[in-house]
Amino acid sequence: MDGESGAVIVVDVASSARARPTRSRVPAFAVLHYYLVGYRRTWRAGVFSSFLLPVLTVLGFGLGVGAYIDQGVDGVPYLDWLVPGLIASTALQVALGDSTWPVFSNFQWVKTYYAQSAAPLRVGDILAGHLLYVLFRVLTTIAAFLLVTGLFGALRSPWALATLPVVALLGLAVAAPTFAYSASVSSDSWLAMLFRFGVIPMTLFAGVFFPVESLPEGLRQLAYATPLWHAVDLCRAATLGVAPQWSVAGHLLYLAAWALGGALLARRVFRRTLVV
Amino acid sequence: MTTVQPLIRARGLVKRFGDFTAVDGIDVEVLPGEAFGFLGPNGAGKSSTMRMIGCISPPSGGELRILGMDPVRDGPAIRARLGVCPQLDNLDPELTVQENLTTYARYFGIPRRVARERARELLDFVQLTERADSKVEPLSGGMKRRLTIARALVNEPEIVLLDEPTTGLDPQARHLVWERLFRLKQQGVTLVLTTHYMDEAEQLCDRLVVMDGGRIVAEGSPRALIERYSTREVVELRFAAESQEAFAGKLDGLGERVEVLPDRVLLYVADGDAAVAEVQALGLTPANVLVRRSSLEDVFLHLTGRTLVE
Ligand SMILES: Nc1ncnc2c1ncn2[C@@H]1O[C@H](COP(=O)(O)OP(=O)(O)O)[C@@H](O)[C@H]1O
Ligand SMILES: [Mg+2]
Numbered sequence: 153m154d155g156e157s158g159a160v161i162v163v164d165v166a167s168s169a170r171a172r173p174t175r176s177r178v179p180a181f182a183v184l185h186y187y188l189v190g191y192r193r194t195w196r197a198g199v200f201s202s203f204l205l206p207v208l209t210v211l212g213f214g215l216g217v218g219a220y221i222d223q224g225v226d227g228v229p230y231l232d233w234l235v236p237g238l239i240a241s242t243a244l245q246v247a248l249g250d251s252t253w254p255v256f257s258n259f260q261w262v263k264t265y266y267a268q269s270a271a272p273l274r275v276g277d278i279l280a281g282h283l284l285y286v287l288f289r290v291l292t293t294i295a296a297f298l299l300v301t302g303l304f305g306a307l308r309s310p311w312a313l314a315t316l317p318v319v320a321l322l323g324l325a326v327a328a329p330t331f332a333y334s335a336s337v338s339s340d341s342w343l344a345m346l347f348r349f350g351v352i353p354m355t356l357f358a359g360v361f362f363p364v365e366s367l368p369e370g371l372r373q374l375a376y377a378t379p380l381w382h383a384v385d386l387c388r389a390a391t392l393g394v395a396p397q398w399s400v401a402g403h404l405l406y407l408a409a410w411a412l413g414g415a416l417l418a419r420r421v422f423r424r425t426l427v428v
Numbered sequence: 429m430t431t432v433q434p435l436i437r438a439r440g441l442v443k444r445f446g447d448f449t450a451v452d453g454i455d456v457e458v459l460p461g462e463a464f465g466f467l468g469p470n471g472a473g474k475s476s477t478m479r480m481i482g483c484i485s486p487p488s489g490g491e492l493r494i495l496g497m498d499p500v501r502d503g504p505a506i507r508a509r510l511g512v513c514p515q516l517d518n519l520d521p522e523l524t525v526q527e528n529l530t531t532y533a534r535y536f537g538i539p540r541r542v543a544r545e546r547a548r549e550l551l552d553f554v555q556l557t558e559r560a561d562s563k564v565e566p567l568s569g570g571m572k573r574r575l576t577i578a579r580a581l582v583n584e585p586e587i588v589l590l591d592e593p594t595t596g597l598d599p600q601a602r603h604l605v606w607e608r609l610f611r612l613k614q615q616g617v618t619l620v621l622t623t624h625y626m627d628e629a630e631q632l633c634d635r636l637v638v639m640d641g642g643r644i645v646a647e648g649s650p651r652a653l654i655e656r657y658s659t660r661e662v663v664e665l666r667f668a669a670e671s672q673e674a675f676a677g678k679l680d681g682l683g684e685r686v687e688v689l690p691d692r693v694l695l696y697v698a699d700g701d702a703a704v705a706e707v708q709a710l711g712l713t714p715a716n717v718l719v720r721r722s723s724l725e726d727v728f729l730h731l732t733g734r735t736l737v738e
Binding site: 176177179182183185186189190193194262263264266267268269270271272273274426427428 | 503
């Protein structure tokens with residue numbers, strides 16, 4: 153391309169020797185890799201909140217409180233009945249925790265998304281890569297959770313493994329709209345609000361600790377509207393080896409709708425913020 | 429005959445934010461191997477322009493071609509061949525110095541082994557080898573800046589965009605950055621940088637545009653701009669009295685031009701020493717006299733009536 157010897161110097165920038173556009177084959181995986189490198193540094197700190205805590209809850213509630221509940225729930229010992237609820241609510245906690253402050257920080261504090269948008273990534277890659285990481289976090293946490301509760305003998309059916317795809321879908325159903333939320337709020341105090349007025353009531357009323365049937369009619373309808381209840385019902389069916397209260401397809405479609413709607417919304421908000 | 433396609437070509441380029449026009453129809457051409465600068469004060473529209481060139485901000489009007497491609501349609505393909513050092517560092521403080529480079533390399537599809545090798549070379553280049561395994565958080569501002577520059581080079585870019593590469597750095601850190609950028613330039617990498625430091629522009633740029641209020645007010649090499657818009661020398665006179673104005677009036681007819689600043693009077697002349705003699709012959713006794721060569725600062729003052737750095 154130099155043409156030093158000739159009188160005519162044509163630098164064809166579009167096809168010069170250096171012009172070998174480099175792009176990752178699946179750009180979202182490159183983004184995922186970035187988060188995994190960070191995870192390698194911080195996973196120990198995360199073990200307590202995302203894993204030890206639910207295990208302690210299993211011990212405290214399941215064994216402690218369960219000792220007072222002689223007849224169990226629906227003829228099942230309370231511990232066995234509670235564990236699938238905790239599987240779903242732990243997945244919710246992890247998904248939400250990982251899609252609030254980290255997303256907010258990537259826009260406002262560390263500005264990771266801006267660094268990424270200067271590379272040959274599209275907004276969709278940046279979003280998908282981060283969502284994949286949240287999925288990874290949910291799955292690894294729940295896999296460890298299954299292992300421990302399995303050792304306790306609290307999983308009554310090999311179908312318990314089916315909780316993994318269920319919590320993956322729940323993770324997306326929760327994380328995707330939360331990404332959109334965290335990307336749009338102007339101050340991180342809105343994030344704490346999401347936990348106070350979203351996660352805590354949802355965890356209390358969506359059938360994790362007691363059946364939604366014991367709720368008054370209005371609250372029960374609200375519980376049905378939460379993505380959490382649908383995952384709880386599926387997880388419970390799986391670990392107990394019984395049929396869910398709703399059709400499996402209905403549950404999955406409902407969760408998928410949250411995931412898809414949330415992802416589309418998040419992509420719009422991300423684009424509006426990153427491409428200005 | 430010489431046909432050199434510009435790497436960057438803007439015609440009537442506009443950037444609006446709502447009703448506000450940040451970049452108001454600029455024409456720019458950057459040729460291969462050039463070090464090209466945007467010189468202007470805060471708010472001139474430099475970063476807005478850089479972000480359009482970096483294909484992260486769609487133009488609101490006009491025409492823009494980068495590497496012969498359209499930044500809106502071919503964004504990722506263009507960005508694959510650019511290196512970007514943004515105005516504010518956005519490194520990951522939790523990762524190590526090296527991890528910041530290797531993770532970024534992945535975005536360009538660079539395989540792990542190559543990325544590691546390249547990170548090693550680049551850390552050597554920006555003199556951060558000893559810090560390769562330490563976290564980014566405790567690094568000094570100058571080190572972070574150098575790391576951001578290294579990150580911008582991880583894909584062996586054809587064009588490197590540097591938005592205020594040395595703003596906020598102490599003089600020593602600054603010289604180190606300049607020295608590295610100068611090396612890049614010698615290697616034939618095309619540099620596009622913004623600055624509001626005239627010495628930076630003079631040191632690094634082959635050609636630059638002076639921007640003010642979203643428009644280009646002058647264009648040329650630093651030397652040509654100085655020759656065209658200023659005199660060879662400048663006499664700075666500081667009078668003890670409150671108002672420099674009163675004295676400035678008495679300097680009429682001396683030199684080509686007189687600029688009155690709040691704290692001093694600038695006298696634009698061909699021969700500084702001769703002008704000082706003339707001032708003394710007028711019976712004026714400034715508290716402080718300095719004769720210096722004209723700089724881009726004087727060009728900016730002449731073109732806009734304001735100083736570059738407030
Ligand atoms: N995202 C934005 N929204 C609204 N106004 C903006 C935005 N970015 C920059 N501006 C405005 O555009 C003008 C030019 O800004 P900028 O390009 O950052 O200038 P410079 O880099 O020369 O200091 C400023 O007045 C700034 O406030
Ligand atoms: Mg700027």
